[in-house]
């Protein structure tokens with residue numbers, strides 16, 4: 001069970017602010033993300049998807065990860081995309097229709113409430129800071145993953161304190177993409193509470209993290 005470690009009332013993600021942010025941004029989002037596309041490939045590679053598997057794309061946005069995820073799970077595999085912004089998911093739906101992807105289910109819902117059916121083999125949280133700072137969203141998603149499922153999360157983070165120009169760039173990007181700066185020092189920290197074998201890399205001069213781990217396996221029966 002993931003719990004917020006903050007003793008103070010957290011100034012956490014604000015749903016209304018996030019919906020408004022992505023309502024304004026949906027039309028230019030894909031262009032703005034172009035710089036980060038190599039990171040998307042790296043994140044999906046780390047999921048080590050196998051043919052026929054089911055993967056959750058949490059906060060799937062306009063569906064920029066769908067092509068890579070589909071390559072990973074193959075024609076028979078399933079993708080479940082979860083996204084709360086109607087404007088962002090409309091673009092993801094158009095992408096699915098354009099490429100005629102099969103076995104892709106897109107849900108317009110907050111990650112904490114999405115009606116996910118069954119247990120998935122893997123989950124991607126690509127640039128989803130607001131979701132990573134919501135324990136209830138993380139608990140809900142992790143409850144829908146198989147024991148041993150692979151989980152990869154990426155996103156902005158504060159670089160080292162002396163890296164002022166990098167942190168100014170992080171601040172500029174974060175103000176456009178997250179509804180709360182809370183937790184940007186270690187954005188993966190809540191998710192890590194629910195995973196095993198967590199490894200975290202800093203990339204792009206420390207402006208971005210890639211965290212990976214797996215869902216705990218059940219303890220072997222004793223006796």
Ligand SMILES: C[S@@+](CC[C@H](N)C(=O)[O-])C[C@H]1O[C@@H](n2cnc3c(N)ncnc32)[C@H](O)[C@@H]1O
Nearest residue numbers: 022059060061083084085088110111126127130
């Ligand atoms: C920076 S975008 C990332 C989109 C996509 N993962 C990508 O790689 O391009 C963050 C997305 O998370 C969505 N989001 C934020 N909070 C959410 C929540 N609680 N539940 C579902 N989606 C959420 C936003 O609407 C936005 O589309």
